Amino acid sequence: MEQLTNISTHKTSIVGNKIPLIGIDLTELFFCLSLLAMFVPLKIYPFVYLASSFVFLMDTYSKQGFIAMGNYLKNPWLVFLGIFTCYASVSFFTTYNGQPYVINNFLKLWVNAIFLGTATYWLSLRDNIRLLKALDITLHLIFLLCFAQLFIYHEAFNFGLIYGSASSGKASTLYNPQHFFWGLDDKNMFGARLALLGFIYVLVPLVRYHKLTIWRIAAVFLLAHLSLSRTPIAALIMGIFLLGWALSTKYVRVGLVLVSASILPIVAQKFLRIDNITASNDGMGVRITYWKAFFQHFDTISPLGNGFFNGAPFLKQYAAYYHGEPHLHNTFMSCYLELGVIGLLSYGLFFWYFIKFCLKxxxxxxxxxxxxLPLLAIMMILYSGYDNDIVVYLTLVFLLGRTKSIDFKNIKIQF
Incomplete structure (x- = not known):
């Protein structure tokens, strides 16, 4: 295994000095605020992301200067992210039809690209042990508030859906806008965010203490269940199963497979609602219908794409039924539908080279x-290419992977 390379510097900057009382510096504070901003109902996260990016740049410039920053920009994943962002911008300006939500996603595209580039560069130049502790505290706070939000939803519904819902449409009625104060008011997007940050929450003690904490896994699955979204449950099952596999001996793995096989029918029927998966009022049924339309009418899609965030006309025309979504609920299909060959290739290469960047x-x-694995699973069934959840997860994964080396043979299990 390639050893972690410590390229942090002893130089300090104004924003890199520790703030009295809270024990972290300004850059670390902004990093944690960026996570909290994702859950605030007011759309303040673009401003927080841009402010954070500016602070990160100030800190990195004081340590490395412009020459090193220029060399960093030559990373292949940043080059392909730049190509994707620029091509999406050209598509936006040539196909924009006046809808406000399209402008919002265009701005989100640039804000997210800037945040990912500056945050990863900043993280690569420092010792992140203290930041990891601050991240852990921030995630504790986030999930406590998520539990409070979901409890209020269920209480307002007289706990009628506390054991689950028979359909996706029924589950969505839980999210009453009158009681919304934290997270997202969309069931699937909120569930996906819980899954991604929840998996990070499980991985944090693995990196900090070389411990797998069972109560964290239970807490994250509880939140996923209360959200009534199948997305986090499916993604978490895959992630936790692979994590358990990595920590197990040969005989334990056999038991893990047997136990998983025995409970799979229960999980599929009770939590994943497999009986209704192709129904027109079921979220997965809608996805399958959209994907079927994509492949059946693939030849009608322009090789240059149908336009930035412009998937709705295609779905209206070709899908057997259409529920108003602006994209295909699949990141890579949406990239091709909207941005064609250039968009799909540049996004795919960005993702591939980012993984290689992490490996180094x-x-x-x-x-x-x-x-x-959990991110890829959710990207296959939910996100467009512009969602900030993807960018934040990539940043957090890089933080975890770069901070401490993990020996899976010496991980302790703690309840």
Whole structure:
């Protein structure tokens, strides 16, 4: 395994000095605020991301100067991210039809690209042990508030859905906008965010203490269940199963497979609602219908793409039924539908080279497989290419992977 390379510097900057009382510096504070901003109902996160990016740049410039920053920009993943962002911008300006939500996603595209580039560069130049502790505290706070939000939703519903819902449409009625104060008011997007940050929450003690904490896994699955979204449950099952596999001996793995096989029918029927998976009022049924339309009418899509965030006309025309979504609920399909060959290739190469960039930072390939699996699973069934959840997860995974080396043979299990 390639050892983690410590390229931090002893130089300090104004923003890199520790703030009295809270024990972290300004850059670390902004990093944690960026996570909290994702859950605030007011759309303040673009401003927080841009402010954070500026602070990160101030800190890195004081340590490395412009020459090193210029060399960093030559990283292949940043080059392909730049190509994707620029091509999406050209598509936006040539196909924009006046809808406000399209402008919002265009701005989100640039904000997220800037944040990912500056945050990873900043993280690569420092010792992140103290930041990891601050991240852990921030995630504790986030999930406590998520639990409070979900409890209020269920209380307002007289706990009628506390054991689950028979359909996706029924589950969505839980999210009453009158009681919304934290997270997202969309069931699937909120569930996906819980899954991604929840998996990071499980991985943090693995990196900090070489411990797998069972109560964290239970807490994250509880939140996933209360959200009534199948997305986090499916993603977490895959991530936790692979993590358990990595920590197990040969005989334990046999038991893990047997136990998983025995409970799979229960999970599929009770939590994943497999009986209704193709129904027109079921979220997965809608996805399957959209994907079917994509492949059946693939030849009608322009090789240059149908336009930035412009998937709705295609779905209206070709899908057997359409529920108003602006994209295909699949990141890579959406990239091709909207931005064509250039968009799909540049996004795919950005993702591929980012993984290679992470591999150079350290850790075993097994760690990175475990870390990226939940994200890839959710990207296949939910996100467009512009969502900030993807960018934040990539940043957090890089932070975890670069901070400490993990030996899976010496991980302790703690309840």
């Amino acid at each position: 930072a350290g850790q075993t390939r097994l760690f990175w497989c475990i870390a990226f």
